[in-house]
Amino acid sequence: DGGITQSPKYLFRKEGQNVTLSCEQNLNHDAMYWYRQDPGQGLRLIYYSQIVNDFQKGDIAEGYSVSREKKESFPLTVTSAQKNPTAFYLCASSIGGGADQPQHFGDGTRLSIL
Amino acid sequence: GQQLNQSPQSMFIQEGEDVSMNCTSSSIFNTWLWYKQEPGEGPVLLIALYKAGELTSNGRLTAQFGITRKDSFLNISASIPSDVGIYFCAGRGSGSARQLTFGSGTQLTVLP
Numbered sequence: 752d753g754g755i756t757q758s759p760k761y762l763f764r765k766e767g768q769n770v771t772l773s774c775e776q777n778l779n780h781d782a783m784y785w786y787r788q789d790p791g792q793g794l795r796l797i798y799y800s801q802i803v804n805d806f807q808k809g810d811i812a813e814g815y816s817v818s819r820e821k822k823e824s825f826p827l828t829v830t831s832a833q834k835n836p837t838a839f840y841l842c843a844s845s846i847g848g849g850a851d852q853p854q855h856f857g858d859g860t861r862l863s864i865l
Numbered sequence: 866g867q868q869l870n871q872s873p874q875s876m877f878i879q880e881g882e883d884v885s886m887n888c889t890s891s892s893i894f895n896t897w898l899w900y901k902q903e904p905g906e907g908p909v910l911l912i913a914l915y916k917a918g919e920l921t922s923n924g925r926l927t928a929q930f931g932i933t934r935k936d937s938f939l940n941i942s943a944s945i946p947s948d949v950g951i952y953f954c955a956g957r958g959s960g961s962a963r964q965l966t967f968g969s970g971t972q973l974t975v976l977p
Contacts, residue, residue, distance in 0.1 A: 791969065792969050792970075793968050793970060794955075794965075796964055796965070853913045855910060856900075856908050859906065861905075
């Protein structure tokens with residue numbers, strides 16, 4: 752089945768550590784996205800990539816980094832500079848970045864601080 | 866930046882009742898999307914709207930793209946227990962505002 756796979760489902764980070772969240776898609780989509788979700792709030796865009804080897808900052812990119820070396824993979828690193836990293840992280844993809852191409856989501860990774 | 870106001874924030878309804886929720890924006894959108902999210906999962910796309918005035922159905926769900934292009938509503942008819950979840954609207958503008966903006970969600974609880 753085609754889809755978006757995020758791993759791990761749950762992740763714990765110690766203070767001062769960097770952690771990397773995985774996102775893989777086998778939908779042959781060009782565009783991929785990372786969102787952060789906090790309780791009672793909508794999704795906020797962290798980074799997005801419309802093509803391999805290119806990515807753009809979203810609304811809340813500070814403290815995060817990404818790479819897009821392969822079309823199917825868009826890992827997100829939460830760095831120690833992100834002071835409030837506890838959240839639910841969602842990865843999405845779409846065929847392209849056009850207005851008529853809706854985004855489809857993975858099942859998320861819940862990150863907690865120890 | 867663009868802002869979306871989604872209401873109501875939460876709803877408690879009896880099974881079998883109809884439900885309505887809406888989103889309004891501070892700017893014009895070219896696309897409106899409605900998603901449903903269940904606990905511990907990612908949002909699932911329900912309906913996509915691309916033209917002002919468009920009315921689209923998906924089973925018991927109906928959504929409309931407002932004529933002003935600044936609002937959209939979602940109706941659920943004859944609610945059932947599996948309708949429980951958080952419903953999000955999302956809109957996309959044009960130019961530099963092409964990325965999706967999400968509403969804060971409507972938490973729906975269906976009572977048996």
